[in-house]
Amino acid sequence: MTWKSTEASPxxxxxxxxxxxxxxLFPNFLHDESEYVQAESYWANLWSKIPEFERSRNQWRxxxxxxxxPQDANPIFTAVSELQKKGIRIIQYEPTFxxxxxxxxxxxxxxxxxxxTAIRELVIAxxxxxxxxxxxxKLMSSWIIGDIELANLSGxxxxxxxIQPSRPRWQExxxxxxxxxxxxxx
Numbered sequence: 416m417t418w419k420s421t422e423a424s425p426x427x428x429x430x431x432x433x434x435x436x437x438x439x440l441f442p443n444f445l446h447d448e449s450e451y452v453q454a455e456s457y458w459a460n461l462w463s464k465i466p467e468f469e470r471s472r473n474q475w476r477x478x479x480x481x482x483x484x485p486q487d488a489n490p491i492f493t494a495v496s497e498l499q500k501k502g503i504r505i506i507q508y509e510p511t512f513x514x515x516x517x518x519x520x521x522x523x524x525x526x527x528x529x530x531x532t533a534i535r536e537l538v539i540a541x542x543x544x545x546x547x548x549x550x551x552x553k554l555m556s557s558w559i560i561g562d563i564e565l566a567n568l569s570g571x572x573x574x575x576x577x578i579q580p581s582r583p584r585w586q587e588x589x590x591x592x593x594x595x596x597x598x599x600x601x
Contacts, residue, residue, distance in 0.1 A: 438544055438545055439510045439542060439543065439544045440454070440457065440543045440544055440545065440548070441453055441454040441457070441543060442509060442510050442542075443509075444488065444507065444509075444543075445486075445487070445488065445509055448486075451486050451488075454488070454491060454507060454543060455491055455492070457543065457548070458491055458492035458505055458507075459477065459492065461548055461551070461552055461555075462477055462492065462494060462555070464552070465552075465555065465556050465559065469556070469559055469560050470559065473496045473498050473499045473559065474496055474497065474498045475494055475495070475496045475559055476494065476495060476496075477492070477493065477494045478493065478494075479493035479494055479495035479502055479503075479504075480493045480504070488506060488507040488508065489506045490504045490505055490506055491505050491506065491507040492504075492505040493505070494555075494559075495534060496559065497534075500531075500532070500533065500534050500535060501534065501535050501536070501537070501558065501559070502524060502534045502535070502536035502537070503536065503537050503538075503539070503555055503558060503559070504522075504536050504537070504538045504539070505539050505540075505541075505551065506538065506539070506540040506541075507540075507541060507542070507543050508540060508541070508542055509542060510542035510544070511542065515542075515544055515546040515547050515550075516541055516542040516544075516547065517539065517540070517541040517542075517547045517550055517551065518539075518540045518541070519537065519538060519539045519540070519554060520537075520538050521535055521536065521537055521538070522535075522536050522538050523535055523536070524536050537554060537555070537558045539551045539554055539555070
């Protein structure tokens with residue numbers, strides 16, 4: 416599923432009706448080690464905003480993969496639940512235009528999809544912005560609590576307004592995270 420927009424964000428992401436300019440976070444992270452570390456921290460902090468209960472009840476743990484040099488941001492963040500046989504991999508890329516850029520899909524790691532020991536992973540690839548991180552947060556949250564599954568991710572229209580989990584529990588904890596708290600270091 417690919418979503419790219421030249422607008423600041425789709426209406427369901429806006430907490431208010433105020434218009435705001437698109438803001439990419441750490442746009443030079445692949446060329447600036449400090450920005451790379453900040454981007455890694457951003458994703459780890461975003462993960463930590465999913466309630467501990469939701470993460471621990473199915474034994475989710477971050478750092479499923481250890482990043483290997485060179486630091487190419489594939490992945491920049493990972494998490495896995497071996498109990499659920501599910502994983503999350505975040506791939507971050509440099510922005511290609513002023514707008515929200517985010518792709519996601521489900522893949523299988525450790526064997527074919529028919530292998531009961533294989534891990535089904537939600538892969539989110541994006542240029543990091545506050546808007547993309549909001550969508551990524553909702554996708555990650557819904558994936559770990561079981562609100563979206565493999566079948567729900569295929570055939571979605573090209574609008575994220577279709578991603579409304581059957582039980583939108585992520586709405587219970589989304590306000591806890593201040594997406595604007597991270598800014599590019601001067």
